[in-house]
Amino acid sequence: MFLRNKAAVVGLVVFSLIVLVTIFGPGLYGISANKMVAKPFLGPGSELAPLLGTDYLGRDILAGIIGGGRATLFVAAVAAAMTMTIGIVVGSLAGYFGGWIDALLMRFTEIFQVMPGLLFSMVVIFLLGPGTRNETLAIGLTLWPLAARLARAEFLRLRELEYVKAARAIGCSDLRIMFRTILPNAMPPLLVSATLTVVIAILFHSGLAFLGMVDVNTISWGSMLGKNRGYTLTAWWMVFFPGIAIVITGLSISLVGDGLQDAFNPKLRGR
């Protein structure tokens, strides 16, 4: 089903390539993102310039793009995993038990929904300091409410079904029903939401890097945009190419998510 959706397959292939490049690219390309390789401000195609030109310090833009994906993709992946874990735990407890547990957990979720996300992660990094661990924590703690609401809705729906009642009748424990009986059936929408979360986490980390809120020694696509921004009026390529990298990555993951959605829910195809 999934493989018949051409856009989704293209997305998957492109995303796999991007992951391979972030893992092996820096070693294969051989030029460090931090090394001065030519004169500053060389546009792509000018004499002695690397393929995509150089930045204001004469560093290779292409090397930056190849090396810059690592930090963002790593933080985004871990943060998305954290988001889904918190979301599923909170949402499944709320949806399965209902009553005051549900009311309490949903009120708690609302607190995190009314605080503007980017501001909240900025405050977390401001208070804890930058660095991979704190950046992941800041993003993971921000994005979970969406997953929690989704998981809750699924658990609310599924807990009334026959097979769940059957599991209860033969004396399965609550934990077993929640995670062995219900969760696997709640996975399809959660998986789609996970792909969306990865895209949002990438945008968040890029935004934080753009603002200079993350570790300044790590080059990422977002930080390239932030640092080269002052020269855009004369040197568009410094900002144009790193930005394209973010867009293509986000787009490829979105296409995969879209394909998953169609595969899981054929009725909605083409919407």
Next chain:
Amino acid sequence: MTALARGIGSRLGQAIGLLLAVVVVVFFLIQLAPGDAALYLAGDQGVGDAEFLARVRAEYGLDQPLLVQLGTYIGNVAQLNLGESTYFNEPVLGLIIERLFATVLLAGTSLIFAVGVGVAIGVYTARRPESPTSSAATVASLVGFSTPVFYSAIMFIVVFAAKWRLLPVGGIEDVRYDGNWVGETIDLLEHLILPALSLGIIYLAIYSRLARASMLEVLESDYIRTARAKGARERVVVYKHALRNAIIPVITAAGLQVGNLLSGALLVEVVFAWPGIGRLAVDSIFRRDSPTLLGIMIFSSAMVIVANLLTDLVYRIIDPRIRVGGSR
């Protein structure tokens, strides 16, 4: 008391409870940070002995038990006292109010643009689901969703401000028009176009897709078939019967996303040097001005809560089926 008034009353109560919870969370976040205000002041003034620290802590009430401090903090916020900026030495609330108009103007314009154009695109493509325009809109919407707002903002500057010189690169006003009411307004709008467009495009991407999906679903429903069967004209069916129901998920999403909208506005404000609350927040981080930063956190959460209340009200106007106090 009517059911409506009671419903609005209970929503208001919930909103106040929610804001209180945000204040508590922010208070405990401050406690997480290493060091305290006394250490900061000691570093600032170059005095570090224990006696000075104890004096400052007593003066600011930092030697009190945590719960007492929390009580004082909530009391202050309740009296609209968000503390004093350590950079400007001015009340934080005043700093926020000064910049409120710019942020609300930017976010509001983007939201109206995104909802208006998004619904129009959604309706248009939903009526021709198999057309090339429809697939083009779907792809464009995915691209729009994956594009960081600061990136489109910078690219707009490169193209429209730097290359074609059509619009200003940044800021909110030009000194040229000082004192001339008409000129000032036109000038403000000129400065507004690019920031509002960059911010609006992401939400345009989201809402056009949402409007399309919701319109497709509504157009297949029984009451639309009934309307067609009784011979209502296509225009009436689409714009009167279908749109009214199809727009509800868009309003829900728009209401729920005000927090994200403010996050996006923050980035746009930084790119365009737009003098709003978001830029103040970013500047406050680099000035280590935590009272201002946390004040903005509480204030913007309050803005989101108010926006959610308004969404709730709009619901009731659009859809009379939604009863107060019902489950969401």
